[in-house]
Amino acid sequence: MALLEIRKATRRFGHFVAVREVSLEIEAGEFFTLLGPSGCGKTTLLRLIAGFDTPDEGRILLDGCDITLTPPERRPVHTIFQSYALFPHMTVADNVAFPLRMARVAHGEIRVRVAQALREVQLAGMGERLPQELSGGQKQRVAIARALIDRPRVLLLDEPLAALDLKLREQMQLELITLQRLVGITFVYVTHDQGEALALSHRIGVMNAGRIVQLGAPDAVYEFPQTRFVADFIGTCNLLEGTVRRQTGARLTLEVSGLGELAASARTPVQVGERGVLAVRPEKVRIAAQIVPAPGEVHLQGVIHDQLYLGDVTVYKVELAGGRLLEALLPNSAAGVVKFFEVGDHVDLAWRAEAALFLHD
Amino acid sequence: MARRAALYAAALVAYAFLYVPLVIVVLFSFSASHLGTRWAGFTLHWYRVLLHDAAMLHAAWNSVIIALAASLAATVFGTLAALATRKYRLRFLPVLVLAPLSTPDILQGVSLLVFFVLLNVTLGLKSVMLAHISFCIAYVAIVVSSRLAGMDPSLVEAARDLGASPWKGFWLITLPLLAPGIMAGGLLAFTMSIDDFVITFFTAGAGTTTLPLRIYTMIKVAVTPEVNAVSTLLMASTLVLVLSISKLAPQALKGMG
The missing domain is CATH 2.40.50.100 (RNA polymerase II/Efflux pump adaptor protein, barrel-sandwich hybrid domain)
Known part of the structure; x- marks a missing residue:
């Protein structure tokens, strides 16, 4: 059974259909990428999985349980936002501790786990800084540490590298691949950058106009596009x-x-x-x-x-x-x-x- | 160079026009003369007179009580109004909240008076408080809204995403981030309330007086240096409040324009 299953999800905004009868199965431990031009519905689909939005039709299942109407705070799913969304009035350590505080983990344990998490993302000793004192790459790492500290089942990433410059972006791509292998958590990654999608993913779902138009491994999608759109959009x-x-x-x-x-x-x-x-x-x-x-x-x-x-x-x-x-x-x-x-x-x-x-x- | 000099000169004239009258009032509050408009050596006499003027102190006390109550209530309602206009994105909502800013005071004063009379509300301290709350809400709402507009909406989503209930998300993220705006809005409401004359005049009834009403009554008789003294104190406290606002929420005052 797939870890995450989307069944015929549709989301409309007025007359605009952002997501159109999308069905998708994502396996445990998979690095899955939703790739498409802006406005294709990939971010809306991500928000449906996160629980920030609910589909007008269709269901979303996690581990076989229907989570379509479950509020975001009760889904074992975390998101890395494009803006990182670090809480500006909290220190790096308090940001990373946030999910544990919400889960009422004991203070002593929080301290140990936050220190551990910061070490893992090479930010040991930075716990007392404020987010605005960090570089783009460091903010990115804090966001990752915060989202992974309570081991969610699925991590959603909404164009997390878009704000970084080219050199740093390539370095972070490699870090993301290593990290995903290390933690084994399912990643659902949204991007409009086909190079990023090809480099990172186990599987890519190419989206256009609210639909998934092709689904497959990066090399299969690149070598054997099934439609003119896919051939043109990728490479x-x-x-x-x-x-x-x-x-x-x-x-x-x-x-x-x-x-x-x-x-x-x-x-x-x-x-x-x-x-x-x-x-x-x-x-x-x-x-x-x-x-x-x-x-x-x-x-x-x-x-x-x-x-x-x-x-x-x-x-x-x-x-x-x-x-x-x-x-x-x-x-x-x-x-x-x-x-x-x-x-x-x-x-x-x-x-x-x-x-x-x-x-x- | 000549253009720059002309610019400075123009600025000087403009600022003089704005501030010289205020400076004169402050100056004459320290004048030993019995006339409010003549200099006869330095004294603190008028401040001592002020301290022993029971009617004036009572009026000032009323003003402070009204301003405190009005700004506190308006801070709560104005903040809620700002949150609602952001959340529901209805086009008429901001207009309804902010309309009092552009309504003439005299119209608000008269309509509130008629309203209170219709509802059989006894005019006095309470009716003035209600009136002040109603026009202060808009000031708080506009300041908090500008703060809210600058806030990344994904912050609250991130809090929910990481396990916070809607209430916790509000309490731990939204409120602390809005706090400077809420404080600034409250202070602004306080200054608007404490020196309001027109609306207070209509809604105070016969027995109740506030500082601005009392000063007006006094200068109807004659401009005594005591009026200068009380005006100076009022001005100083307003200045402190405005400076605090600009420190707390620099963008709030810009949004007022």
């Missing part, structure tokens, strides 16, 4: 619109206007004559001055239209016949060479048919 993806002409098993032939017939693969049932998009990630596109296509490879020609030098890699925007642009990514792996191509160079492009997914519109 970058070349999308070429076309019509299915022929089908043999999982292999399709797609007619793309201006480019002729291109091979693609499908992971869902497809009808001949159906319109959709061919999705191919820039890093799956081979780019070279001249390519002799291998069997099973799609082969195109184009002219470098633009390039984006990112240090470790360069993104080339290649203009195809008919003016269509396609992105290809090339690691700058050769020693002593700065760039492989210049704008205006004629290049060959190729990718394996399995790398090109057909997605329904």
Whole structure:
């Protein structure tokens, strides 16, 4: 049985449906991420789990018990807020002690456990400071210590790294992964940052317009997006619109206007004559001055239209016949060479048919 | 440079216009002359006269009692009003709470008088207190609201999330964080109550008098230096209160504009 189960939860605000019949099962010890653009309903869903809000329809179960209407203070679920929500009039130690005080734990025990918790997040000796005297990363750690001190069953994290700068964010990501493994508590993490979701999670639920549109492990979601939205939202993806002409098993032939017939693969049932998009990630596109296509490879020609030098890699925007642009990514792996191509160079492009997914519109 | 000098000059004139009359009153309260408007050497005589003026002391005592009762009651109700307007987000609610701020005193005075007469309330200390509570609520509500607006709403949610009941969340988080605003609102209500004239005039009835009413009665006869002395004391206490407010809730006074 799943630890946390959401059954057909719907939440409306006036005419706006923030969460639409979402069903979801999250296992004990899982690091689960809700990923989606702002306004997709991920934070509303998190608030339903925390108990700050109740669904208009549907149920929420924890350990098989219905907690749909249980107030937040009686759910073994804690939240890390985006603003950290540290109590500004209490010291760090009093903040961390708060859940234990509410649970009427004995004073002596509180002192011992708070000191222990502060040591665990490398804040030993900072107990007497006030939250406003801490750095962003330290506040984050206090919030984590406070939320984990009474060992909740589930920890909800609402874009907790959004306020930190890039370097610190990467460091905190690693700390979060280590921490989650260490405590074994189920994490439900909300973010709009796809990189964060891919790096942290065991499983990702991609949300759009109030629904979970795809659910799976990070690599599965990235490699095999099921919809155009997911392909576009997670990472970058070349999308070429076309019509299915022929089908043999999982292999399709797609007619793309201006480019002729291109091979693609499908992971869902497809009808001949159906319109959709061919999705191919820039890093799956081979780019070279001249390519002799291998069997099973799609082969195109184009002219470098633009390039984006990112240090470790360069993104080339290649203009195809008919003016269509396609992105290809090339690691700058050769020693002593700065760039492989210049704008205006004629290049060959190729990718394996399995790398090109057909997605329904 | 010339523009800067002109700016300073303009500021000087403006501040002089505001404060010179007050300075004159303070100055003449120490004047040995029997006329309130002539200087004849330094004395504390008028403060001694004031201390032995039983009617004046009684009026002052009434003012303090009224201001204490009114500001305490208004602090409770005004805070509740601020919390309610935040919680229920109804558009008309803030308007209803804050309307007394922009209603002319004379209108409030007359309408309260008619209201008390209709309800058969005997005019006196109690009716003045009720009247003062009614106009002080708005001052407290506006100060507490501005404090509340600056408070992160996730703080209370965090308290609930970590095991606090709604009541504990209010008691341990909301109230301590609002405390400076509540104090400032209460002090503001106190100053508004203690020097109110118009509303008090209409609701006090025949037998009851307060400090501002008493001063007005006195200067109808003549401006004696005793009036200057009592005005100086009133001004000093108001100043202390306003300074305390600006210290407790600097944003509260800005919100008043």
